[in-house]
Amino acid sequence: MRRMVIGLAAVVASGVGACALWPERLAVNAPLMHSLYGWNASLPEASTLRKRVQVPDGFSIAVYAGGLGNARFLRFTPTGDLLVSRPRQGAVTLLGRDADGDGAPDGRRDLLTGLNRPHGLDLHDGWLYVGETDAVLRVRFDADAGSVSGEPERVVRDLPGGGNHWTRTLRFGPDGGLYVNVGSSCNVCIEEDERRATLMRFEPDGSGGEIYASGLRNTVGFDWRPETGELFGTDNGRDLLGDDVPPCELNRIVRGGFYGWPYANGNRVPDPDLGEGRAARIRESLPPAHAFGAHTAPLGITFLRGAHWPPAYRGAAIVALHGSWNRTQKSGYQVVSLHWGGRGTISERSFVWGFEHDEDVIGRPVDVAEGPDGAIYVSDDYTGAIYRVAHGGGPGSATAPSAEAPARKDPLAGIPPAVLEQRVQRGRALYERYFCAQCHEGIRAAEGVIVVPLQQLGSRYGVDDLVAFLEAPTPPMPALDLADEEQRDLAVYLLSAYP
Numbered sequence: 001m002r003r004m005v006i007g008l009a010a011v012v013a014s015g016v017g018a019c020a021l022w023p024e025r026l027a028v029n030a031p032l033m034h035s036l037y038g039w040n041a042s043l044p045e046a047s048t049l050r051k052r053v054q055v056p057d058g059f060s061i062a063v064y065a066g067g068l069g070n071a072r073f074l075r076f077t078p079t080g081d082l083l084v085s086r087p088r089q090g091a092v093t094l095l096g097r098d099a100d101g102d103g104a105p106d107g108r109r110d111l112l113t114g115l116n117r118p119h120g121l122d123l124h125d126g127w128l129y130v131g132e133t134d135a136v137l138r139v140r141f142d143a144d145a146g147s148v149s150g151e152p153e154r155v156v157r158d159l160p161g162g163g164n165h166w167t168r169t170l171r172f173g174p175d176g177g178l179y180v181n182v183g184s185s186c187n188v189c190i191e192e193d194e195r196r197a198t199l200m201r202f203e204p205d206g207s208g209g210e211i212y213a214s215g216l217r218n219t220v221g222f223d224w225r226p227e228t229g230e231l232f233g234t235d236n237g238r239d240l241l242g243d244d245v246p247p248c249e250l251n252r253i254v255r256g257g258f259y260g261w262p263y264a265n266g267n268r269v270p271d272p273d274l275g276e277g278r279a280a281r282i283r284e285s286l287p288p289a290h291a292f293g294a295h296t297a298p299l300g301i302t303f304l305r306g307a308h309w310p311p312a313y314r315g316a317a318i319v320a321l322h323g324s325w326n327r328t329q330k331s332g333y334q335v336v337s338l339h340w341g342g343r344g345t346i347s348e349r350s351f352v353w354g355f356e357h358d359e360d361v362i363g364r365p366v367d368v369a370e371g372p373d374g375a376i377y378v379s380d381d382y383t384g385a386i387y388r389v390a391h392g393g394g395p396g397s398a399t400a401p402s403a404e405a406p407a408r409k410d411p412l413a414g415i416p417p418a419v420l421e422q423r424v425q426r427g428r429a430l431y432e433r434y435f436c437a438q439c440h441e442g443i444r445a446a447e448g449v450i451v452v453p454l455q456q457l458g459s460r461y462g463v464d465d466l467v468a469f470l471e472a473p474t475p476p477m478p479a480l481d482l483a484d485e486e487q488r489d490l491a492v493y494l495l496s497a498y499p
């Protein structure tokens with residue numbers, strides 16, 4: 001990220017054209033919203049859902065909740081409420097258990113707000129633990145009341161935050177340890193902080209921090225296989241080596257294990273940029289247990305624990321593939337199941353697919369959780385929805401969006417016209433200064449870049465949401481070193497230009 005910022009500054013200073021900055025390899029092919037009919041239309045229409053989103057025979061899928069913005073990680077409480085982290089909103093939200101069986105949560109409320117990009121969630125010993133980008137906090141949680149009490153306490157501080165991989169997932173292991181992923185700060189580089197690109201382990205009170213495993217570029221999801229107690233984690237392979245390399249990974253993570261990044265990718269293949277002269281280190285690295293397609297971006301993983309699943313799915317792992325941004329043709333954008341065969345062989349099958357069709361995207365899966373009702377819940381940070389996948393029919397098998405649509409508001413209403421005009425002007429200047437058009441406007445794009453048009457931002461963002469996005473953009477969108485007011489100017493300009 002820092003490098004990106006420096007790169008941009010260099011271009012600004014030298015005033016050279018775009019091509020030097022965005023080499024042909026940096027082809028951007030990320031999703032955009034095509035048609036939006038108001039606030040909540042970012043959820044696919046029921047008919048589109050029925051046509052597009054598919055599950056294996058015998059399963060059914062429905063939208064459980066919508067309108068959640070940046071819905072990321074999921075955790076069920078012992079009483080069946082569903083906790084959702086929403087990093088860009090700074091919030092952890094509780095969706096009430098569907099006690100009336102209408103296929104939608106019974107109410108929702110923010111449990112915690114104003115957090116610094118909350119992502120990972122877990123419950124332990126009466127505490128709710130939350131991973132912020134640079135800290136782990138915990139707060140007393142009463143599962144029966146579905147409420148928190150007391151002041152949040154930061155039990156781990158000073159984690160390296162921000163950077164390309166700013167999300168911190170956390171989960172308690174069967175050994176009672178608190179495991180936290182700290183992704184790399186960059187695409188590929190030698191890190192200054194040795195805690196980057198690792199999985200760390202702490203005691204529940206935040207003491208005893210250690211690097212549990214290293215060489216993990218960004219292990220966003222991890223879970224313990226109940227049958228064996230082995231720890232498995234997803235890992236996203238590096239970018240800019242072409243469409244089909246390197247693979248994304250599932251690793252069997254052991255204490256002290258080194259998994260290759262940044263010197264090797266996939267099965268000990270030396271990295272073209274940093275692998276030279278590192279043969280010994282690469283030999284020590286542990287190859288993946290399973291290779292996912294390149295750039296598919298596996299995130300959340302959960303092993304199915306219920307005894308009611310059909311035999312083929314009992315004990316399987318369900319993995320969310322967020323989808324590629326820099327492949328010529330998109331890949332990922334689905335949920336897959338992993339099935340263990342004899343001698344540790346793992347086979348991969350599609351579990352929920354159709355979020356991407358002919359390059360058109362209607363969803364990006366992030367996390368997967370098995371509910372106490374025996375269904376699988378999948379979060380989608382593209383439309384802010386939670387999907388529910390059940391085996392057989394039963395409640396929720398109708399594929400209708402059940403979320404209430406809040407009335408659409410003009411995000412710029414309430415700003416006095418004179419202030420608005422000034423902000424728009426300053427925002428437009430920033431937009432030009434930072435070469436936003438190079439990735440966002442067809443006619444002004446840098447050569448080789450696949451453009452992501454900005455469209456109807458007002459239907460999905462308020463000013464604060466957009467400021468939050470600019471503060472922590474989704475890679476490869478570079479983070480900019482802007483002052484708060486400048487971010488606000490830019491956000492206001494974008495909302496006026498792409499309402």
Ligand code: HEC
Pocket residue numbers: 022028029030031032033325430431434435436437438439440452454455457469474475476477478480490494
């Ligand atoms: C290197 C190319 C690149 C540059 C330069 C860039 N962006 Fe982006 N931007 C992206 C990509 C790629 C995405 C989509 C990321 C994703 O969600 O996968 C994106 C997403 C966005 C979004 C969210 C769009 C949506 O529909 O939710 C906004 C807003 C945005 N960019 C604004 C800007 C602004 C303002 C600038 C200049 C300061 C800028 N970008 C510069 C690549 C770029």
